[in-house]
Amino acid sequence: MSARKQAVLDAIDAANAKDPNIDNDQPEALLYGSRMSAELDRLFPDASDELQIAARGQHIERWKLARSEYPDGRAGYLAWRKAQGVHHADIVMSLMIQNGYSGDQAETVGRMLRKQGIKRDAEVQALEDVICFVFLKWYFQPFAAKHSVEKIRGIVEKTARKMSAEGRARVLSEFELPADLAASFQN
Structure with missing residues (x-):
């Protein structure tokens, strides 16, 4: 594994270790990230660095955008989900740039985290x-x-x-x- 990819994954884990919500005696977002990486490795063992980073960062700092801050109902839920995708993408893209990835590589991960291109x-x-x-x-x-x-x-x-x-x-x-x-x- 490249040093820069490891640095990004470590930074994602460090951010997610601050999740105040606990699941299975671990911060929820940290546990979710490790589950995402394990499942990606199992399903797509030849995944690109960008896909590996996106999987780990899928819920980075998810707790910071509370669902309760959005309206009830489907429209509020969808607005919250979209805001989460943008939030996750912005953080992970920044971590990638800080660790030597190009803007294009970071934007590739941003598109994945914003779910731009499902089915395409x-x-x-x-x-x-x-x-x-x-x-x-x-x-x-x-x-x-x-x-x-x-x-x-x-x-x-x-x-x-x-x-x-x-x-x-x-x-x-x-x-x-x-x-x-x-x-x-x-x-």
Whole structure:
């Protein structure tokens, strides 16, 4: 691993270690970043440096933009998600520039973190597939325990729509889903 990539990953981890929210005895954002990197390594072992950095920085300092500061409902949620993407991109791009990456390389990561190019850009799509796998592997069951069957079904359908055909096929081969939820991942 290059020294500059390691420096960026270390800076992301240092920022995320300050997350006041704890999950599994670790700061939530730090744990999420390590899960993203592990899942990226498993699903896309030949990922570019830019994709590796984007995966680790996906939730950098996520706690700093509270959902409660945005209006209730879908429009407020989408505004919060968009603001999060811009926030994550700005921080990670700055860390990359500070550590010797070019503006073009930083902007590539910024596009990934802002989700610009889902279904059109292979690396943006790979990042989205990793995000979905991390959600399904570590966050879906706790989420499902708190919500209605209808809401769960809707979230699963939205998750499947964001994924590539290859990602959906892997979900079906790696997860045991009830038939009604598995149907969302079938091509």
